[in-house]
Amino acid sequence: MNIAVDQRGQSKVAVIESPDIVIGDVQEALDLMATVNYAEGCHKILLNKANLAEDFFDLRTGLAGEILQKYTNYRVIIAIVGDFSGYGSKSLKDFIYECNQGKQVFFLPDNATALQALHGLE
Numbered sequence: 001m002n003i004a005v006d007q008r009g010q011s012k013v014a015v016i017e018s019p020d021i022v023i024g025d026v027q028e029a030l031d032l033m034a035t036v037n038y039a040e041g042c043h044k045i046l047l048n049k050a051n052l053a054e055d056f057f058d059l060r061t062g063l064a065g066e067i068l069q070k071y072t073n074y075r076v077i078i079a080i081v082g083d084f085s086g087y088g089s090k091s092l093k094d095f096i097y098e099c100n101q102g103k104q105v106f107f108l109p110d111n112a113t114a115l116q117a118l119h120g121l122e
Contacts, residue, residue, distance in 0.1 A: 005040050011119045014042035015111070022051040029067040033076050043075060044118045046111060049082030057084075059091050072104050077121055079106040079114035 001018040014036035016022060023029045036042045055061045071078050084096055084107055099105040103121055108114040 003036060003040055006115055008119045012042045013044040013046055013115060013118045014040050015046045016051060018051055021053050024053040026066050030070060033074060044077045046079045046114050049080050057087055057092060059095060068105050077104055077118060079108055079118050081108055081111055081114050
């Protein structure tokens with residue numbers, strides 16, 4: 001896993017680059033959050049959807065809710081980038097829509113859009 005920092009003014013975003021699944025469970029999500037905070041001083045993370053276990057996108061597992069609640073509690077803002085149109089679950093589509101209305105979790109189509117959203121928040 002590689003962590004690249006995209007900085008604009010005082011805003012820093014940790015861009016996670018990996019060919020592998022980075023978050024497969026809650027502990028891995030916490031480890032990633034701690035790593036980008038202590039190693040890079042970032043409270044904003046950009047992550048590709050391919051770096052998340054598929055269970056994350058099955059809301060019945062509770063994995064997404066548990067992970068995103070931890071990130072919210074620690075005030076870490078995250079953007080998950082990818083094509084989410086392949087998921088047929090209405091619940092997941094509603095979840096993504098609701099997340100995108102807030103200022104803590106985003107599901108966006110590409111890195112440029114994600115960086116713009118993340119840097120626009122403090």
